[in-house]
Amino acid sequence: MVVPKHILGTFDDALTSLRKDLLMMAGLAERSLDRAIKGLLQRDDDLCTHAIADDEEIDQLEKQIDKDGFEILLRYQPVASDLRRVISAIKLSPNIERVGDQATNIAKRARKLNRHPPLPEVQMIVPIQAHAMSMFKDSINAFARENVELAHSVCSRDKQLDDMNRDANRKLTELMMEDREQLRGYFNLILISRALERVGDHATNIAEDAVYAAAAEDIRHKSLAASV
Amino acid sequence: METPEQTVMERLEHGSAPPPDAEVPAAHTFEVKNVSIWYGEKLAIDNVTLDVAANAVTAIIGPSGCGKSTFLRALNRMHELTPKTRMEGTVLLNGEDLYSSTVDPAIVRRRVGMVFQKSNPFPTMTIGENVVIGLRLNGVRNQRFLNERLEKSLRMAALWDEVKDDLHKPGTSLSGGQQQRLCIARALAVEPEVILMDEPCSALDPIATAKIEELIYQLKARYTIVTVTHNMQQAGRVSDYTAFFYLGRLIEYGPTTKIFTNPGEKQTEDYITGRFG
Numbered sequence: 086m087v088v089p090k091h092i093l094g095t096f097d098d099a100l101t102s103l104r105k106d107l108l109m110m111a112g113l114a115e116r117s118l119d120r121a122i123k124g125l126l127q128r129d130d131d132l133c134t135h136a137i138a139d140d141e142e143i144d145q146l147e148k149q150i151d152k153d154g155f156e157i158l159l160r161y162q163p164v165a166s167d168l169r170r171v172i173s174a175i176k177l178s179p180n181i182e183r184v185g186d187q188a189t190n191i192a193k194r195a196r197k198l199n200r201h202p203p204l205p206e207v208q209m210i211v212p213i214q215a216h217a218m219s220m221f222k223d224s225i226n227a228f229a230r231e232n233v234e235l236a237h238s239v240c241s242r243d244k245q246l247d248d249m250n251r252d253a254n255r256k257l258t259e260l261m262m263e264d265r266e267q268l269r270g271y272f273n274l275i276l277i278s279r280a281l282e283r284v285g286d287h288a289t290n291i292a293e294d295a296v297y298a299a300a301a302e303d304i305r306h307k308s309l310a311a312s313v
Numbered sequence: 314m315e316t317p318e319q320t321v322m323e324r325l326e327h328g329s330a331p332p333p334d335a336e337v338p339a340a341h342t343f344e345v346k347n348v349s350i351w352y353g354e355k356l357a358i359d360n361v362t363l364d365v366a367a368n369a370v371t372a373i374i375g376p377s378g379c380g381k382s383t384f385l386r387a388l389n390r391m392h393e394l395t396p397k398t399r400m401e402g403t404v405l406l407n408g409e410d411l412y413s414s415t416v417d418p419a420i421v422r423r424r425v426g427m428v429f430q431k432s433n434p435f436p437t438m439t440i441g442e443n444v445v446i447g448l449r450l451n452g453v454r455n456q457r458f459l460n461e462r463l464e465k466s467l468r469m470a471a472l473w474d475e476v477k478d479d480l481h482k483p484g485t486s487l488s489g490g491q492q493q494r495l496c497i498a499r500a501l502a503v504e505p506e507v508i509l510m511d512e513p514c515s516a517l518d519p520i521a522t523a524k525i526e527e528l529i530y531q532l533k534a535r536y537t538i539v540t541v542t543h544n545m546q547q548a549g550r551v552s553d554y555t556a557f558f559y560l561g562r563l564i565e566y567g568p569t570t571k572i573f574t575n576p577g578e579k580q581t582e583d584y585i586t587g588r589f590g
């Protein structure tokens with residue numbers, strides 16, 4: 086669909102710049118998460134440091150989006166799709182910011198793990214991070230493309246991620262009991278798995294807002310509402 | 314080098330889901346069916362069908378010349394005062410055909426009051442006389458009744474406290490916003506069933522506008538109100554339902570919240586968001 090331009094050009098510019106900042110923020114969060122995971126799997130402290138550095142920029146962008154979003158509401162009093170886009174940008178950015186926080190969290194734990202001999206159980210993280218990363222990427226794509234179907238698919242993938250995290254948690258806890266030597270290492274892996282599970286939660290929030298932005302439909306807490 | 318923003322942008326393509334249909338109101342004051350109106354050869358309203366919800370505010374929006382005033386005037390047969398107009402279709406007011414040959418247009422205009430953009434108190438009359446002129450023209454002579462109705466109407470129009478000591482001053486001595494509320498009091502004095510307003514605030518400052526909007530909100534408990542407005546934010550604030558007209562046709566009609574957050578028609582979306590159609 087080709088969206089025609091606003092008669093008021095400055096309004097178009099403001100909306101475009103808000104969207105650019107949001108996509109920039111999402112791109113940085115994606116990169117930060119990717120670097121943190123690679124830092125862990127490839128035992129590369131430099132990548133971990135880069136991942137942590139990205140987070141500062143993400144935080145700045147979150148503030149910028151808040152400020153610009155409120156200014157657009159005040160100045161242009163947007164309606165319809167414009168209103169939905171501004172509101173969802175304001176709601177999306179804290180979720181992206183938290184994904185950045187989880188990336189930092191993972192990067193810091195990876196640096197700790199890298200100081201010790203490699204644990205083969207790191208491989209348990211591989212499918213979990215792939216699942217979480219694909220949910221996050223798809224949630225951002227769903228928002229940017231206003232693709233409702235894709236957004237729904239993100240939400241429905243969250244349960245699987247929860248299950249993966251729970252399995253990993255159980256196995257790693259068992260290993261902690263058996264091998265007290267590696268207790269710290271396993272503990273860090275448990276927390277990394279949990280951080281990835283959180284990434285899935287944020288991706289789900291983002292996907293829900295993407296549906297709202299595209300079609301003004303509120304899909305949050307659907308099962309809850311249905312059971313009342 | 315590629316920026317992170319570009320990596321996201323790269324994956325993008327456009328597409329959006331069709332929005333759900335609008336809901337329809339329940340109890341109706343007007344039922345407008347297949348109404349078309351011509352000025353001479355010119356078609357001004359093109360086959361409009363719409364039910365106006367009772368005890369609610371319906372806003373009519375659309376670009377200049379799209380037929381908002383013409384449509385509004387058809388709801389109390391006022392357009393007939395313009396020479397060479399022709400109308401097809403039916404308008405029911407609480408189930409009764411407004412255009413039936415047995416209906417007196419003067420009675421229709423009493424049942425369906427109208428307030429215009431430029432408030433026009435009769436210049437030779439006092440504030441008090443302006444309010445009760447409609448009753449006087451209908452032959453009411455009882456002074457006590459007139460005084461009661463005068464106070465009641467001015468109170469309902471939220472003007473009583475401001476003018477109660479100045480009822481003998483000319484209507485034109487009031488400010489623009491007060492004059493507009495005086496005209497609303499005049500419309501209320503004959504106890505209509507419906508109040509039509511044609512851009513009632515477009516000549517008023519923000520404070521006077523807010524007072525009229527507050528008044529509209531108060532009045533809808535007792536009256537059905539249909540208002541034409543150019544001000545999108547005003548439509549959003551005061552109305553329960555919004556009808557969007559374009560080139561004489563009704564493009565979309567539904568709950569205001571729906572129209573202003575998720576309109577079903579692209580033409581509506583382009584108009585209310587201020588885009589080039």
Ligand SMILES: Nc1ncnc2c1ncn2[C@@H]1O[C@H](COP(=O)(O)OP(=O)(O)O)[C@@H](O)[C@H]1O
Pocket residue numbers: 352355357375376377378379380381382383384395
């Ligand atoms: N008295 C009239 N004679 C001829 N054409 C008219 C007359 N009044 C309105 N029109 C035409 O009918 C169309 C609708 O006018 P109107 O109902 O006043 O639109 P709006 O209130 O939306 O600005 C316009 O094209 C206008 O030029």
Ligand SMILES: [Mg+2]
Pocket residue numbers: 381382383511
């Ligand atoms: Mg008009």
